[in-house]
Amino acid sequence: MYNLSEDRYFKILRNSAMPASIGLLMRERFRATTGAKRFAIPLTTYLRAQRTLLSKVDRILPMSSSELAALVEGFQISPERSTMVHNGMNLLGPVPGVKKEPESVAIVGRIEPRKNSLALARALAKSGHRVRFAGSLNGKHGQYCRDFLAIVDQEPNIEYLGILNASGVSRLLSRSETYLNPSWCEVVSQADMEAVASGCRVATTIYGYADDFTARRIGIIEPRRFILEPENAIRDVLERATTTDVVDLQALTWRNAAAALVAVYSELSEA
Numbered sequence: 001m002y003n004l005s006e007d008r009y010f011k012i013l014r015n016s017a018m019p020a021s022i023g024l025l026m027r028e029r030f031r032a033t034t035g036a037k038r039f040a041i042p043l044t045t046y047l048r049a050q051r052t053l054l055s056k057v058d059r060i061l062p063m064s065s066s067e068l069a070a071l072v073e074g075f076q077i078s079p080e081r082s083t084m085v086h087n088g089m090n091l092l093g094p095v096p097g098v099k100k101e102p103e104s105v106a107i108v109g110r111i112e113p114r115k116n117s118l119a120l121a122r123a124l125a126k127s128g129h130r131v132r133f134a135g136s137l138n139g140k141h142g143q144y145c146r147d148f149l150a151i152v153d154q155e156p157n158i159e160y161l162g163i164l165n166a167s168g169v170s171r172l173l174s175r176s177e178t179y180l181n182p183s184w185c186e187v188v189s190q191a192d193m194e195a196v197a198s199g200c201r202v203a204t205t206i207y208g209y210a211d212d213f214t215a216r217r218i219g220i221i222e223p224r225r226f227i228l229e230p231e232n233a234i235r236d237v238l239e240r241a242t243t244t245d246v247v248d249l250q251a252l253t254w255r256n257a258a259a260a261l262v263a264v265y266s267e268l269s270e271a
Contacts, residue, residue: 083260090169106134112144176200203237
């Protein structure tokens with residue numbers, strides 16, 4: 001969604017007087033100021049490209065009402081140009097026969113700066129919890145991923161499971177007591193929703209929209225805290241992680257999502 005594609009930036013900071021985590025924080029904090037400005041990244045060429053893209057499409061397909069509201073506020077688009085197409089879910093409840101493991105934490109998603117993986121691993125290293133990361137290593141961020149894997153090797157309570165299929169993710173979430181997502185930016189995360197459905201205590205980033213689909217607000221994570229005050233951040237997040245229910249769970253299927261998408265394409269093709 002924004003320019004984190006060059007590993008060179010991370011490596012330069014890593015070898016300078018400025019800690020890489022602080023450099024990444026400075027780059028991110030312009031976007032991560034308020035919920036209303038979650039799209040307002042102050043990179044002129046990037047913002048221009050976003051506006052150009054939005055001006056040329058026939059229809060915008062947000063996944064939630066809050067995501068649409070952010071687009072309307074950030075880019076002054078007309079809501080009439082949008083159609084809601086929600087995300088689907090593979091997991092609509094805990095896997096039968098799989099029991100929750102006390103003091104266990106699951107993190108599902110790519111290992112990369114945008115997901116804040118490295119800062120979270122460092123914060124969880126001395127937490128006393130059994131931590132499992134699942135997701136691919138982003139090949140465009142080689143040094144970042146190598147630093148992450150070094151923490152995994154050093155800390156006996158942290159495990160990296162690599163890429164899991166849908167069944168593997170379902171079992172991981174069903175056995176985990178807590179699920180965390182400290183991303184710098186997010187949409188309606190499928191993993192967030194499935195973690196809620198599996199009965200996890202969930203805490204997710206303030207820069208996402210999962211709350212649109214939950215019965216009550218789930219624990220909130222401010223990503224910057226994991227860099228500025230990791231020990232306090234992880235303690236607070238583990239205390240505030242919340243269980244809740246997914247609203248209208250049975251409607252959030254891939255079949256319904258696909259039908260909504262097909263309907264939009266059919267309408268546009270006939271216009």
